[in-house]
Amino acid sequence: MIKLVLFSFLVFFSFFSVIARQGMWVPVLLQENIDEMQQMGFTLSADDVYNVNHSSLKDAIVLFGRGCTGELISNDGLLVTNHHCGYGQIQSHSSIEHDYLTDGFWAMNRNEELANEGLSVTFLIEMREVTDEVLAGTDTINDAILIQDKISENIEFVKNEAIAGTHYEAVVKPFYNGNQYYVFVNERFTDVRLVGAPPSAIGKFGGDTDNWMWPRHTGDFSLFRIYAGPDNKPADYSPNNVPYQPRKFFPIDISGINSGDFTMVFGYPGTTQQYLFSKAVQQIVEQRNPDRVAIRDAKLKILAEKMDANRVTRIQYAAKYASTSNAWKKWQGETKGLKRLNAVEIKLASEKLFDEWVNSNIDRENKYGNVLNTFDELYDQLLPYQKAKDYFDEIVMRGTDSYRAYSRLARNVRDKDTIDVDKELSFFDEHFKDVDPVVDSEVFVSLFQKYFYETDQRFIPEELSSLFATDNAYDVLLKIHNSSLLNSSQELKALIEKNDVERFKKALINDELFKLFESMSRIYYDSIFTQHRSISQKIEKNQKLYVEALLEKENDKMMYPDANLTMRVTYGKVEGYRPSDGVTYKHYTTLDGIIEKDNPEIYDYDVPDRLRELYLKSDFGQYANNKGELPVCFLASNHTTGGNSGSPVINAKGHLVGINFDRCWEGTMSDIMFDPEMCRNISLDMRYMLFVIDKFAGASYLLNEMQIVK
Numbered sequence: 001m002i003k004l005v006l007f008s009f010l011v012f013f014s015f016f017s018v019i020a021r022q023g024m025w026v027p028v029l030l031q032e033n034i035d036e037m038q039q040m041g042f043t044l045s046a047d048d049v050y051n052v053n054h055s056s057l058k059d060a061i062v063l064f065g066r067g068c069t070g071e072l073i074s075n076d077g078l079l080v081t082n083h084h085c086g087y088g089q090i091q092s093h094s095s096i097e098h099d100y101l102t103d104g105f106w107a108m109n110r111n112e113e114l115a116n117e118g119l120s121v122t123f124l125i126e127m128r129e130v131t132d133e134v135l136a137g138t139d140t141i142n143d144a145i146l147i148q149d150k151i152s153e154n155i156e157f158v159k160n161e162a163i164a165g166t167h168y169e170a171v172v173k174p175f176y177n178g179n180q181y182y183v184f185v186n187e188r189f190t191d192v193r194l195v196g197a198p199p200s201a202i203g204k205f206g207g208d209t210d211n212w213m214w215p216r217h218t219g220d221f222s223l224f225r226i227y228a229g230p231d232n233k234p235a236d237y238s239p240n241n242v243p244y245q246p247r248k249f250f251p252i253d254i255s256g257i258n259s260g261d262f263t264m265v266f267g268y269p270g271t272t273q274q275y276l277f278s279k280a281v282q283q284i285v286e287q288r289n290p291d292r293v294a295i296r297d298a299k300l301k302i303l304a305e306k307m308d309a310n311r312v313t314r315i316q317y318a319a320k321y322a323s324t325s326n327a328w329k330k331w332q333g334e335t336k337g338l339k340r341l342n343a344v345e346i347k348l349a350s351e352k353l354f355d356e357w358v359n360s361n362i363d364r365e366n367k368y369g370n371v372l373n374t375f376d377e378l379y380d381q382l383l384p385y386q387k388a389k390d391y392f393d394e395i396v397m398r399g400t401d402s403y404r405a406y407s408r409l410a411r412n413v414r415d416k417d418t419i420d421v422d423k424e425l426s427f428f429d430e431h432f433k434d435v436d437p438v439v440d441s442e443v444f445v446s447l448f449q450k451y452f453y454e455t456d457q458r459f460i461p462e463e464l465s466s467l468f469a470t471d472n473a474y475d476v477l478l479k480i481h482n483s484s485l486l487n488s489s490q491e492l493k494a495l496i497e498k499n500d501v502e503r504f505k506k507a508l509i510n511d512e513l514f515k516l517f518e519s520m521s522r523i524y525y526d527s528i529f530t531q532h533r534s535i536s537q538k539i540e541k542n543q544k545l546y547v548e549a550l551l552e553k554e555n556d557k558m559m560y561p562d563a564n565l566t567m568r569v570t571y572g573k574v575e576g577y578r579p580s581d582g583v584t585y586k587h588y589t590t591l592d593g594i595i596e597k598d599n600p601e602i603y604d605y606d607v608p609d610r611l612r613e614l615y616l617k618s619d620f621g622q623y624a625n626n627k628g629e630l631p632v633c634f635l636a637s638n639h640t641t642g643g644n645s646g647s648p649v650i651n652a653k654g655h656l657v658g659i660n661f662d663r664c665w666e667g668t669m670s671d672i673m674f675d676p677e678m679c680r681n682i683s684l685d686m687r688y689m690l691f692v693i694d695k696f697a698g699a700s701y702l703l704n705e706m707q708i709v710k
C-alpha cells in the first residue's frame with residue numbers, strides 16, 4: 001500500500017512539471033513561468049503581462065466589489081464581470097415595474113446607465129515585496145504579542161510611504177503564511193454604473209441544478225462602466241463624471257477556441273490551502289465537510305419543499321437558497337475528489353520525505369524537528385472545538401432568519417440608549433420582506449435539534465438542555481420560535497415605533513427566543529471560540545515554520561503562495577476531461593444544449609422565447625463556430641478558485657476569449673490539492689456574450705466601442 005501511495009505521489013508531482021500547470025502565480029515574478037507559458041503557446045512577454053512603467057494586461061483588470069474580478073473591454077471604461085457578481089446591483093435596481101432580474105437590463109445610452117452606491121472597482125498600480133521592511137526589528141523581540149505590534153507598526157509605515165502624496169490606497173498582505181509580505185498600491189473607483197445584464201434565464205441559466213457542473217450553458221455576464229472625474233481620477237458619483245479612460249483594455253477574440261489552445265486566467269483568487277498538514281485534510285474529509293453538508297442538507301430540504309409549494313416563498317428564499325447550496329455542493333465534490341486522489345496518503349508520504357530531509361541535517365533538525373509532531377498534537381486538540389464551531393456557525397449564526405434579527409437587536413440592547421427608529425424600521429422592512437415565519441420556524445426546530453443531539457454536552461447551554469428535558473421538545477421549540485418577536489414583523493416593528501427604550505429592552509430580554517440566542521452566544525464565546533482561536537493561532541505559527549521549511553527544501557522548484565485575494569496568473573489549456581469510467585466530456589457546449597435542456601416547467605431550464613426563435617432561425621451571424629454552432633461555454637485546465645469569478649480568460653495573443661465563472665464538480669478539491677486530470681475551470685465563451693448583446697438584446701451599439709478580433 002505504502003509503495004503504491006509513494007508511487008502515485010511521485011507520478012503526481014512529476015506530472016505537474018511536465019503537463020498541467022497548477023499554481024496561482026504572482027504577476028511580478030512571472031519571469032519564472034514565462035518560458036513554460038511560451039512553450040505552451042503564449043506569444044506575449046512577462047513585461048506585457050505586468051509592468052509598472054508602461055501599460056500591461058494588469059491595467060485592464062479590477063477587483064470587482066469585494067470578491068470578484070472584472071476586466072475592461074473598451075477605451076470608455078466598459079467593464080465585464082459575471083452575472084452572479086453583479087447580481088446584487090441588478091437586484092437592487094429591480095422592482096415590480098422594472099424587473100431587471102427577470103427581463104434583463106440594457107442602457108440604451110449613457111444617460112440610462114445606473115449608479116450603484118457602495119460598489120467600487122480597484123486597479124492594481126504596483127506591488128512590491130516588503131518582507132524586510134515589515135519584519136525589521138522583530139528578531140530581537142521575544143514576546144509574540146510585541147512582535148505582532150512591531151509588525152503592525154512597520155506595516156503602517158510601509159503603507160503610508162507607498163502612497164505618500166498620491167490618491168492611491170495601500171494594503172500589505174502576508175504571503176507563504178507570513179514568510180513574505182507584499183505591499184499593494186491600488187487605485188479605487190467608486191462611480192461604477194450598470195450598463196447591461198441578460199435576463200436570469202440566460203445569466204443564471206441552469207441555476208443551482210447546473211452549478212459546479214459540466215455540461216454548462218450559463219450566460220454568466222453583466223456589463224458596467226467606470227466613471228471618473230474630468231481628470232480621469234477616481235471621483236464619487238456625479239452626473240458630471242466622464243467615462244474612465246483605462247491604460248489598457250482587452251480586444252475580444254472571436255476567431256475560435258480549440259482543444260489544446262493556451263489559456264491564461266488573470267484575476268483575484270480568494271483562498272486556497274495547498275500546504276495543509278495531512279491530519280487537517282483528513283479532518284476536512286471525515287468531519288468538517290460531512291458535518292456542514294448534513295446541516296445544510298436539512299435546511300435546504302425544508303427550503304426546497306416550501307419554495308416548490310409557493311411562488312412568494314420561492315422569491316423570498318431564492319438568493320438564500322443559492323448561497324446556502326453553493327458551498328454545500330462544492331464541499332461534496334471536494335470530499336469526493338480528496339478521497340479519489342488519496343489526498344491524505346499523498347500528504348503523509350510527502351511528510352515522510354520532509355521528515356527525512358529535516359533529520360539529515362542537525363541545524364534543520366533543531367529548527368524544524370518538531371513541526372510535524374506539533375501539528376499532530378494541535379489538530380487533535382482542535383478537533384472537538386472545530387466540530388462545535390462548525391455547528392454553531394452553520395446552525396446558529398447562519399441557520400435562521402430570526403438569528404439575523406437577534407444579532408441586529410442584541411447590539412441595540414447592549415450598546416444603545418436610544419432607538420434610531422427610521423433606521424431600524426428600514427432594516428427590518430428589508431429583512432422581513434424575505435422571511436416566511438413558518439418556514440423559518442421549521443428550519444429553526446430542525447437545526448436546533450441537530451445541535452442538541454449532535455454536539456458535546458459542554459457546548460450546550462442550560463437553557464437549551466432544559467427545553468429538551470420536556471417530552472415534547474419539538475412543540476416547545478416550535479412555540480418559542482413562533483411566538484417570538486424576532487419572528488414577527490408586525491410586533492417587532494410596532495415595538496420599535498413606540499420608541500421607548502426601556503420597554504424595548506425589556507420586551508427583548510424577556511423574549512424566550514432572544515434569551516436562547518443569548519445563552520448560545522455566551523457558551524460560544526466562553527467554551528468554543530476562545531479555545532478554538534487560541535489553538536488556531538498556534539497552528540498558524542507552526543504553519544509559518546512549516547512553509548518556511550518547505551521553501552528551503554523546494555528551493556530549486558517553483559512553489560506558489562496560497563491565494564489571498566491578490567492578483568494572480570494561472571495558465572493551462574483548453575481541454576475536456578473524463579469525469580468517470582466510460583464518460584468523456586468535450587471542451588465546449590453550444591446553444592443546441594440549451595434547447596435540449598429547455599423545459600418551461602423547470603425554473604432553472606426555462607428558455608426565453610426570443611432565444612428559441614433565434615435558435616430556430618440559426619441566426620448566429622459572426623458568432624458561429626466553423627461547424628455553424630453557437631458556442632456557449634468552454635473548459636480549460638486553469639487553477640482557479642472563488643474570487644476568480646469574472647476573471648478574463650486570455651488566449652495566446654493576449655486577447656479576451658472567455659470569462660471564468662465556475663469549476664467542475666470533480667475538481668473542486670483543487671483548493672487543497674490539484675489534479676491535472678480532473679480540475680477544470682468553466683468559462684463563458686465571448687461569442688455567446690456578444691451574440692446575447694447583439695442579436696438577443698438588440699444592444700449592438702455597445703459593440704461599437706469594443707475591439708473585436710476575427
Ligand code: ARG
Nearest residue numbers: 084207208211212322326662
Ligand atoms: N459556483 C459558482 C461560484 O462559486 C457560481 C455560484 C453562483 N451560482 C449559483 N447557482 N449559486 O461562485
Ligand code: GLU
Nearest residue numbers: 641642643644645662663
Ligand atoms: N463561482 C466562483 C466565484 O464566485 C468561482 C468558481 C470557483 O470557486 O472556482 O468566484
